[in-house]
Amino acid sequence: MPLALEKKEIVAILEEIGVLLELAGENPFKTRAYEAAARTLESDPRSLEDLIQSGELGKIKGIGKALEEKVVTLATTGELDYYSALRARFPESLFDLLRIPGFGPKKVKAVYEKLDIASLDALEAAAREGKLRALDGFGAKTEQNILEGIERVRAYQGRVLLPLAEQAAVPLFEWIRDHPDTIRSSLCGSLRRRRETIKDIDLLASSEKPDGILETFVKHPSVVKVTGHGGTKASVVLKSGMNADLRVVADQEFPFALNYFTGSKEHNTEMRARAKERGLRLNEYAFTREDGSRLLCKDEEEIYRTVGLEYVPPELRECTREFEWAEADKIPELLGYGDLMGTLHCHTTASDGAADLEQMAAAAEALGYQYLGIADHSKSAAYAGGLDEKRLARQWSEIDSFNKKSKGIRLLKGSEVDILKDGSLDFAEEVLADCDYAVASIHSLLNLDEAAMTQRLVRAIESPGITFLGHLSGRLLLQREPYPLNLAKVLDAAARNGKWIEINANPWRLDLDWRASMEAKERGILLVINPDAHSTEGISDNRYGIDVARRAGLAQADVANTRPLKEFLKILSATRPH
DNA sequence: GCCGTTTTCGGCCCGACTGTTTTCAGTCG
Numbered sequence: 001m002p003l004a005l006e007k008k009e010i011v012a013i014l015e016e017i018g019v020l021l022e023l024a025g026e027n028p029f030k031t032r033a034y035e036a037a038a039r040t041l042e043s044d045p046r047s048l049e050d051l052i053q054s055g056e057l058g059k060i061k062g063i064g065k066a067l068e069e070k071v072v073t074l075a076t077t078g079e080l081d082y083y084s085a086l087r088a089r090f091p092e093s094l095f096d097l098l099r100i101p102g103f104g105p106k107k108v109k110a111v112y113e114k115l116d117i118a119s120l121d122a123l124e125a126a127a128r129e130g131k132l133r134a135l136d137g138f139g140a141k142t143e144q145n146i147l148e149g150i151e152r153v154r155a156y157q158g159r160v161l162l163p164l165a166e167q168a169a170v171p172l173f174e175w176i177r178d179h180p181d182t183i184r185s186s187l188c189g190s191l192r193r194r195r196e197t198i199k200d201i202d203l204l205a206s207s208e209k210p211d212g213i214l215e216t217f218v219k220h221p222s223v224v225k226v227t228g229h230g231g232t233k234a235s236v237v238l239k240s241g242m243n244a245d246l247r248v249v250a251d252q253e254f255p256f257a258l259n260y261f262t263g264s265k266e267h268n269t270e271m272r273a274r275a276k277e278r279g280l281r282l283n284e285y286a287f288t289r290e291d292g293s294r295l296l297c298k299d300e301e302e303i304y305r306t307v308g309l310e311y312v313p314p315e316l317r318e319c320t321r322e323f324e325w326a327e328a329d330k331i332p333e334l335l336g337y338g339d340l341m342g343t344l345h346c347h348t349t350a351s352d353g354a355a356d357l358e359q360m361a362a363a364a365e366a367l368g369y370q371y372l373g374i375a376d377h378s379k380s381a382a383y384a385g386g387l388d389e390k391r392l393a394r395q396w397s398e399i400d401s402f403n404k405k406s407k408g409i410r411l412l413k414g415s416e417v418d419i420l421k422d423g424s425l426d427f428a429e430e431v432l433a434d435c436d437y438a439v440a441s442i443h444s445l446l447n448l449d450e451a452a453m454t455q456r457l458v459r460a461i462e463s464p465g466i467t468f469l470g471h472l473s474g475r476l477l478l479q480r481e482p483y484p485l486n487l488a489k490v491l492d493a494a495a496r497n498g499k500w501i502e503i504n505a506n507p508w509r510l511d512l513d514w515r516a517s518m519e520a521k522e523r524g525i526l527l528v529i530n531p532d533a534h535s536t537e538g539i540s541d542n543r544y545g546i547d548v549a550r551r552a553g554l555a556q557a558d559v560a561n562t563r564p565l566k567e568f569l570k571i572l573s574a575t576r577p578h
Numbered sequence: 579g580c581c582g583t584t585t586t587c588g589g590c591c592c593g594a595c596t597g598t599t600t601t602c603a604g605t606c607g
Contacts, residue, residue, distance in 0.1 A: 028590095030579045031579085032590080033590095034579075037579085061581090062580065064581080067579070102604085103605085104604060105604095106604055137602095141597060142596095145596090228594090228595060228596070230594070233594060283591080284592090
């Protein structure tokens with residue numbers, strides 16, 4: 001049964017219904033039900049097709065009769081009258097208004113109904129002319145904030161890549177950590193969970209004297225605007241355009257605040273529910289017993305233990321599998337940042353890289369790697385100076401002579417072979433057979449439909465000479481959506497053929513992403529973390545790939561390039577039956 | 579709209595801050 005809409009699209013529609021219901025002034029719990037269902041569906045690793053056919057969909061917690069029916073209708077017909085009717089009530093452009101900080105559904109509803117304002121431009125004009133202050137709850141300050149908010153919405157699309165956020169956050173964090181009144185401190189939020197894109201920076205400190213710390217925080221050199229400054233919390237806008245919040249709590253409350261502000265929201269909700277089952281109320285300060293007395297914990301481990309769980313590392317707190325694992329004492333021993341013994345998929349000056357073989361090898365060796373796989377582009381990638389068979393052979397003899405004289409790192413002969421339109425490869429099997437490994441990637445014709453794209457990737461991964469697929473989904477974070485793809489089919493093909501899948505650690509890609517990596521692991525597929533480095537510095541991007549692996553719950557054994565050289569070569573050759 | 583070993587109605591997480599108000603609604607996380 002082919003679905004009329006993909007799961008992803010249905011998730012987006014459920015989210016949109018949630019927002020529309022808010023705009024319509026519906027019961028907030030109804031709104032929440034749609035939003036929760038969207039999240040649940042999104043993070044469920046099973047395919048929507050399976051969920052519907054097996055009848056499991058309606059058994060998922062948070063999806064009752066009404067939602068099940070709506071999802072099935074969407075999946076089978078691609079349409080839903082309830083949704084279309086709701087949509088017709090509000091113009092599309094109203095959604096832009098919701099992106100203004102501090103401007104929620106109620107305010108959007110007010111300007112739309114009272115002043116017929118439905119776009120950023122119209123709102124900006126009204127705010128400039130002082131027309132908004134006529135509305136209840138709006139004043140001069142609100143108008144000013146709206147104008148600044150509109151500017152920010154236009155300038156920064158809300159989220160930034162993890163490395164950029166980290167760059168802004170770490171100096172702030174150190175500034176707080178080193179304050180004499182600070183006892184404990186941490187980065188929280190999505191940064192601590194190592195999400196691939198970040199919206200706001202959340203900081204937490206404990207202290208007996210919060211005032212001085214908050215005062216210091218708002219005066220950090222990277223702060224351009226203070227948007228809030230109370231007795232325990234301050235909010236600022238940074239030069240980078242990001243928002244940063246600092247919360248200061250008493251030290252005995254620190255573990256609770258740390259847990260709370262690390263999130264995710266869904267994880268927190270489940271934690272509260274588990275506390276409740278044990279007769280405890282959990283908030284950002286403490287457990288509270290039914291008699292009103294407080295129960296404190298010295299650290300996060302103790303909080304988890306109190307609700308009957310093993311400690312859950314921040315990267316796993318997305319309310320996917322972590323509760324199931326923690327309950328059974330089966331939280332994976334996550335891949336560590338020093339666990340990679342080598343890496344593949346790096347470029348050199350032979351194609352579009354900035355450093356030559358020797359420079360790349362030296363950089364990898366400095367990171368402690370035992371092996372580095374070279375994989376320049378193949379001939380079809382003319383834009384990137386792709387190598388033809390002759391130039392490839394020349395590179396291999398360079399690698400041979402390097403390895404002969406190298407006492408440390410070993411270079412591996414590889415190729416990033418373009419996957420052509422029909423799934424055939426840019427090099428013949430005889431050429432690939434002489435490589436140590438080959439990564440197959442798509443760089444062109446990204447606009448094929450799902451069936452064609454899936455077939456293309458399946459055919460590529462079935463090629464005997466291929467070791468793994470590179471940046472499988474083709475997404476560029478905050479820039480380009482993944483191409484349409486039946487991921488399950490591609491993963492099944494990889495599993496069937498004993499192939500690996502890459503976790504491309506380039507921060508723009510992080511592809512496979514963590515959810516898909518989880519699915520790959522479930523199929524017994526080995527992942528391989530590669531930087532897709534085009535420079536010596538690029539190799540260090542592997543740390544972001546390790547973030548992805550940790551979020552996917554991968555352990556050392558799940559990642560191929562944690563093996564020392566000898567063992568690695570053995571499993572490498574097993575991917576290719578020559 | 580969901581959920582139920584206090585269940586088929588009446589809850590649903592809740593605290594801080596802002597800006598508008600003179601006690602609170604809206605937003606955010």
